[in-house]
Amino acid sequence: MGLGDRQVALAQFLAEASDAEQVEIARIALLPGGAIQENWGIDANFEGGRLAGQQRLVLRTDALTGVPSSLGRLEEFAVLRAAFSAGVTVPQPLFACDDAAVVGKPFLVMRRVAGSAAGRPITLDPSLEAVRSALAERLGRELARLQTIRPPRADLAFLSPYDGPAGQIAEFRAYLDRHPNPRPVLEWALRWAETHRPDPLPPVLCHRDFRTGNYLLDGIKLSAILDWEFAGWGDPDEDIGWFCCKGWRFGRLDREAGGIADRRHFYRGYEAASGRQLDPERVKFWEVYANIRWAVISMQQSDRYLIGGARSLSTAITGRRATECELELLSLLDPDGAAKQAAHA
Amino acid sequence: MRDLPTSLELLALAHELLRDELVPLLPPERRRDAHLIATAMAIAAREVAGEGWQGEIEQALGDFYGEVGKGDLARFAADLRNGAFETSPSRAAAARAILWRLTIEKLREGNPQFLAANGLSDAGRQGQ
Numbered sequence: 220m221g222l223g224d225r226q227v228a229l230a231q232f233l234a235e236a237s238d239a240e241q242v243e244i245a246r247i248a249l250l251p252g253g254a255i256q257e258n259w260g261i262d263a264n265f266e267g268g269r270l271a272g273q274q275r276l277v278l279r280t281d282a283l284t285g286v287p288s289s290l291g292r293l294e295e296f297a298v299l300r301a302a303f304s305a306g307v308t309v310p311q312p313l314f315a316c317d318d319a320a321v322v323g324k325p326f327l328v329m330r331r332v333a334g335s336a337a338g339r340p341i342t343l344d345p346s347l348e349a350v351r352s353a354l355a356e357r358l359g360r361e362l363a364r365l366q367t368i369r370p371p372r373a374d375l376a377f378l379s380p381y382d383g384p385a386g387q388i389a390e391f392r393a394y395l396d397r398h399p400n401p402r403p404v405l406e407w408a409l410r411w412a413e414t415h416r417p418d419p420l421p422p423v424l425c426h427r428d429f430r431t432g433n434y435l436l437d438g439i440k441l442s443a444i445l446d447w448e449f450a451g452w453g454d455p456d457e458d459i460g461w462f463c464c465k466g467w468r469f470g471r472l473d474r475e476a477g478g479i480a481d482r483r484h485f486y487r488g489y490e491a492a493s494g495r496q497l498d499p500e501r502v503k504f505w506e507v508y509a510n511i512r513w514a515v516i517s518m519q520q521s522d523r524y525l526i527g528g529a530r531s532l533s534t535a536i537t538g539r540r541a542t543e544c545e546l547e548l549l550s551l552l553d554p555d556g557a558a559k560q561a562a563h564a
Numbered sequence: 565m566r567d568l569p570t571s572l573e574l575l576a577l578a579h580e581l582l583r584d585e586l587v588p589l590l591p592p593e594r595r596r597d598a599h600l601i602a603t604a605m606a607i608a609a610r611e612v613a614g615e616g617w618q619g620e621i622e623q624a625l626g627d628f629y630g631e632v633g634k635g636d637l638a639r640f641a642a643d644l645r646n647g648a649f650e651t652s653p654s655r656a657a658a659a660r661a662i663l664w665r666l667t668i669e670k671l672r673e674g675n676p677q678f679l680a681a682n683g684l685s686d687a688g689r690q691g692q
Binding site: 251392395401402403404410414472532539540542543546550553556560561563564 | 593597600601603604607637638640641642644645646647659660661662663664666667668670671674675678679681682683684685686687
């Protein structure tokens with residue numbers, strides 16, 4: 220869909236939603252990235268109303284093909300609003316709309332925040348060297364703030380109740396059962412996860428894609444945490460494990476906190492803000508889980524070509540990354556084997 | 565009977581042409597696509613050159629199950645799901661050795677840079 224064809228309806232929606240007399244859209248362009256969602260940058264002038272003046276906005280809507288388990292845009296809007304109210308650094312959510320007459324599918328509108336989320340510049344740019352530890356600590360604090368959102372919440376009643384990782388383990392296995400190629404490493408790791416489930420903690424709101432590549436840096440400053448489409452109730456350590464998962468270190472495998480710093484900086488920020496000491500064994504479980512989940516998501520990306528027929532090299536090739544996760548699973552769960560392999564390398 | 569140069573040599577030359585001469589001419593926003601094309605070509609070249617390991621894994625699975633000929637990867641996966649080897653440390657260790665070999669060989673074709681970044685560029689080529 221080209222939003223350019225929908226400018227009149229969109230301008231009218233923005234005017235009504237903000238009590239403006241009129242909205243003039245000066246520029247509308249698809250922003251880079253977003254395999255699952257489309258993000259459109261909008262420069263608009265609001266005459267009167269709550270947003271009077273020039274505004275830089277983002278309209279977020281579904282891409283042609285999504286992946287299972289992502290929230291709808293109205294639900295994502297509710298999550299974003301809850302995070303914003305809790306003091307998490309997110310773009311201010313403004314409007315949501317499910318009237319197909321406006322742009323053809325549901326969408327949300329938020330303020331456009333300056334900055335770049337590209338992973339490799341964040342992990343590799345020498346000019347960020349001095350601030351990476353502080354950034355990791357800040358992200359730990361942000362995560363703790365997010366986790367102040369706990370069930371029950373009437374505004375988030377659409378989120379499924381959380382009953383531990385067993386259900387997700389069963390879903391991963393069901394996915395593997397449907398997949399034509401056996402994945403013995405994933406089966407082995409899932410068996411470990413099934414037999415090493417940690418004692419439960421009270422559920423919190425999890426971002427479920429909290430990682431380098433999903434936050435914006437404006438210069439050296441954290442300007443926004445993005446992409447809330449996978450959020451849901453979950454274990455407080457799930458986002459910790461995902462953030463530290465090797466798949467999100469962007470060329471700096473040695474920096475275990477998102478490719479930006481040692482874990483202790485990230486942990487310190489989290490522990491100070493949450494008042495909860497992290498248990499390495501719990502985090503290990505969730506890091507194993509993260510690698511299993513990322514492997515399955517990678518394979519689902521390739522399924523968009525294999526099953527869905529999407530003619531995209533970028534998505535088709537992503538399934539290859541599942542084997543990277545499998546190597547990490549072997550390293551995490553068989554450290555003696557890892558040492559033996561390294562000795563032979 | 566095929567003509568020379570081989571398809572692998574042609575792929576290598578095409579890869580060099582793309583990487584060294586065409587990528588620098590592209591606008592920055594399309595360079596990632598060109599790198600993806602180069603990656604896909606490199607995977608294809610390594611897979612064509614590296615067919616032998618799959619037979620070796622099947623043979624290792626056959627040996628693991630005490631069978632003559634090829635072992636079955638699906639059976640192995642199902643047994644791992646059920647924890648079939650957990651009561652025997654030696655069987656569990658032998659199963660893990662096959663998992664390591666399988667994973668390293670797949671990465672040697674799919675992403676050798678990742679293998680090298682994990683200090684495993686030549687793992688499995690000796691002492692296995």
